[in-house]
Amino acid sequence: MRFVLLATALMVAAPALAQKAKAPAAPHPGAEVYQNVCQACHMANALGGEGAGKIPALAKNGALEASSYPIMVVTGGKGAMPWFRGQLTDQQIADVINYVRSHFGNRYKDKVTPAMVAEQGVPAPKGGFREQ
DSSP states (O other): OHHHHHHHHHHHHHHHHHSOOOOOOOOOHHHHHIIIIIHHHHOTTSOOEESSSEEOOOTTOGGGSSTHHHHHHHHHOBTTBOOOBTTBOHHHHHHHHHHHHTSTTOOOOSOOOHHHHHHHSOOOOSSSOOOO
């Protein structure tokens, strides 16, 4: 009787054990840039904040619909936000923009490419800090 129960249990469990475990989905390539660079000001939930200055929310942000706008802001800075041209590669800039535009309640499907960043981005400033 025990043998029959054991054999039945093995027959039932075998297909489940034989299935390959699904590999976890690879993180979005822009997530690391967001977490290491953007999150410090825009917060983990992308809701921004107020303190020494007002940091705009990126979550559910209609201004991100036109991909050229975040390209311009990330490469050239705006207000208290510094420029990242020269600190991040065009690929990293494209990745983080795509990440923000497809997360945090944003559902923009068109993708920013490194070529778009190179073409539409603000050139790196010469000589350091630049007045806004």
